[in-house]
Amino acid sequence: MSFEDRVDAGRRLAQLLRERGYTGEGTLVLALPRGGVPVAFEVATALGAPLDVWVVRKVGVPGYEELGLGAVAEGGVAFVNRRLMAEVGVTEADLQGLVRQKKDEVKVRVARFRQGIGAPRIEGQRIILVDDGIATGGTVRAAIQALRMHRPGSIILAVPVAASQTLAELAPPGG
Numbered sequence: 334m335s336f337e338d339r340v341d342a343g344r345r346l347a348q349l350l351r352e353r354g355y356t357g358e359g360t361l362v363l364a365l366p367r368g369g370v371p372v373a374f375e376v377a378t379a380l381g382a383p384l385d386v387w388v389v390r391k392v393g394v395p396g397y398e399e400l401g402l403g404a405v406a407e408g409g410v411a412f413v414n415r416r417l418m419a420e421v422g423v424t425e426a427d428l429q430g431l432v433r434q435k436k437d438e439v440k441v442r443v444a445r446f447r448q449g450i451g452a453p454r455i456e457g458q459r460i461i462l463v464d465d466g467i468a469t470g471g472t473v474r475a476a477i478q479a480l481r482m483h484r485p486g487s488i489i490l491a492v493p494v495a496a497s498q499t500l501a502e503l504a505p506p507g508g
Contacts, residue, residue, distance in 0.1 A: 339371040407439060466492055
């Protein structure tokens, strides 16, 4: 399936979510900035749900920053692909420096996006976590780990495009 743009992707994703019975009641749509925001806006609007962001920054392999070694999410939660770390020769000391830098970036972005307003209430809510796509899954893994710490009622990952192997890895056991 192809999309005209992120708005089109968001509208089609929203239609699928509505068909599955998701509504705005007890639901919070969280976008992973930046690409997830226009997609999530369409989802939140269609479902009649509030929209906020959940800030995550990818930790790239030094020299190949687009290759996701992991990610850091709000609250300082970090996900690291240890297998890839070993394959590319990133040391634990290198990793700690990379993670520290991304934690600082997350704090700056949270302050910029929220402008002094606290994080949304997650506990007990149905969270629809939206991004514009998933490649390796590091950012969504970090986001999901961080969100689970806030005890949501459930987390639904909603993306218009994703690598099939990554989706299989992200699926809940038996799901």
